[in-house]
Amino acid sequence: MNQLEILRESLGQCDEIILDALLMRNRIVEDIMAYKEANGIPILQPEQEAKQKEWLERRMADRRHKAEVEDVFGSITQNSKRIQARKLFNYNIVLIGFMGAGKSTISEFLKTAFAMDVIEMDQIIAEREGMSISDIFEVYGEQYFRDLETNLLIEMQSRTNVVISCGGGTPMRECNVVEMKKNGRVVLLTAKPETILDRVKDSHDRPLIENNKTVSFIAELMEKRREKYEAAADIVIETDEKDELQICEELIHRLRQMDNK
Numbered sequence: 001m002n003q004l005e006i007l008r009e010s011l012g013q014c015d016e017i018i019l020d021a022l023l024m025r026n027r028i029v030e031d032i033m034a035y036k037e038a039n040g041i042p043i044l045q046p047e048q049e050a051k052q053k054e055w056l057e058r059r060m061a062d063r064r065h066k067a068e069v070e071d072v073f074g075s076i077t078q079n080s081k082r083i084q085a086r087k088l089f090n091y092n093i094v095l096i097g098f099m100g101a102g103k104s105t106i107s108e109f110l111k112t113a114f115a116m117d118v119i120e121m122d123q124i125i126a127e128r129e130g131m132s133i134s135d136i137f138e139v140y141g142e143q144y145f146r147d148l149e150t151n152l153l154i155e156m157q158s159r160t161n162v163v164i165s166c167g168g169g170t171p172m173r174e175c176n177v178v179e180m181k182k183n184g185r186v187v188l189l190t191a192k193p194e195t196i197l198d199r200v201k202d203s204h205d206r207p208l209i210e211n212n213k214t215v216s217f218i219a220e221l222m223e224k225r226r227e228k229y230e231a232a233a234d235i236v237i238e239t240d241e242k243d244e245l246q247i248c249e250e251l252i253h254r255l256r257q258m259d260n261k
């Protein structure tokens with residue numbers, strides 16, 4: 001063997017070691033998940049990721065190829081999260097609820113925790129149409145917008161492990177509920193009108209309540225929608241006085257309970 005062939009053989013041996021280590025690591029990730037579930041330990045433990053990052057930082061301090069190694073470990077972490085997500089859910093998670101209930105917030109948390117793609121329905125529709133939701137309503141009418149919502153939900157049926165953050169009115173249309181349930185579990189996030197007001201009072205991107213930021217207006221609109229929200233929901237999670245971690249942990253637990261029935 002010449003020098004080049006020897007080097008290539010060594011590289012191949014490294015790849016074998018990496019491959020075996022990766023396969024072993026993925027199995028361990030699944031075992032940890034199973035252990036947590038079997039023993040009632042919280043699934044989400046964000047402090048663990050922080051510890052792994054600190055470990056890598058320490059190990060790579062002042063070493064060559066730090067950025068490249070960090071990139072590889074970043075990818076390993078993301079893929080471990082995907083493996084966890086697939087082990088927990090083989091469907092989409094559809095978040096519904098009143099404005100300010102926390103759909104976008106919880107979507108982002110699930111994205112960080114499980115590397116799941118997030119479909120912000122309002123945002124995607126606005127991007128595709130090249131105009132704001134208010135303009136779509138004004139130019140084409142509500143019916144047109146609701147059809148776009150229905151079509152987007154149908155489009156998502158070919159995906160799994162996606163978090164769909166619905167528009168506030170999406171579950172008002174019965175056929176939307178039918179479509180979201182075809183490949184998704186529907187999670188209704190609720191909060192008291194006082195909580196909603198507190199959360200949305202300083203923002204100006206919710207035209208339906210922009211000029212009516214009062215507890216009584218929110219309570220009235222919420223009551224009008226309650227029946228349809230509840231009819232659509234597979235599970236309901238109250239979010240008052242809970243942080244994102246608590247809400248997501250409850251969400252995972254309740255969905256798993258539903259799947260294991």
Ligand SMILES: Nc1ncnc2c1ncn2[C@@H]1O[C@H](COP(=O)(O)OP(=O)(O)OP(=O)(O)O)[C@@H](O)[C@H]1O
Nearest residue numbers: 098099100101102103104105168199239242243244
């Ligand atoms: N559990 C929570 N505790 C405290 N604040 C929260 C919680 N969930 C969301 N918030 C805050 O409330 C505000 C509204 O949340 P978010 O945008 O996630 O609601 P949404 O359901 O997506 O609303 P919309 O239907 O208008 O899109 C945000 O400022 C967010 O930071």
Ligand SMILES: O=C(O)C1=C[C@@H](O)[C@@H](O)[C@H](O)C1
Nearest residue numbers: 122133166167168169170208
């Ligand atoms: O509650 C609603 O009916 C709506 C809520 C928003 O998310 C948008 O989808 C749109 O403004 C309609």
Ligand SMILES: [Mg+2]
Nearest residue numbers: 103104105165
């Ligand atoms: Mg939102």
